Amino acid sequence: MIVDCIVCMKVPFDFVSLPKQAGLRLLGFDYGYLVCDSNNYSVIFNEVIYGRYPQLTAFASSLNEHCLLPTLETVQSLQSVRLGLLVEGSDFETDEACKPFVIYEFIGGT
Secondary structure (H helix, E strand, O other): OOOOEEEEEEOOOOOOOOOOOOOEEEEEEEEEEEEEOOEEEEHHHHHHHOOOOHHHHHHHHHOOOOOOEOOHHHHHHHHHHHHHHHHOOOOOOOOOOOEEEEEEEEOOOO
């Protein structure tokens, strides 16, 4: 029996390369926070896909077929633009510090 599941892991921006994970397929990257099931935030969902600032919604064209960013470099660009807008006084979610996340799909199991 195969069970579909998503695995999320925080990664630092200075991450050199992603480790090969047996039974996992890389889907892409998100940027936000995941404290627990009821305390999470996705910059891609809230500010890129459904956002109101063109500087961030422009990143929608970079999203892959999983609606995730394809590389950490793209996440860094998103972070830079978002931080610039925060400095200018834009209104964003800031309850927790946003970090990059790598998203894998679990592709095996019994």
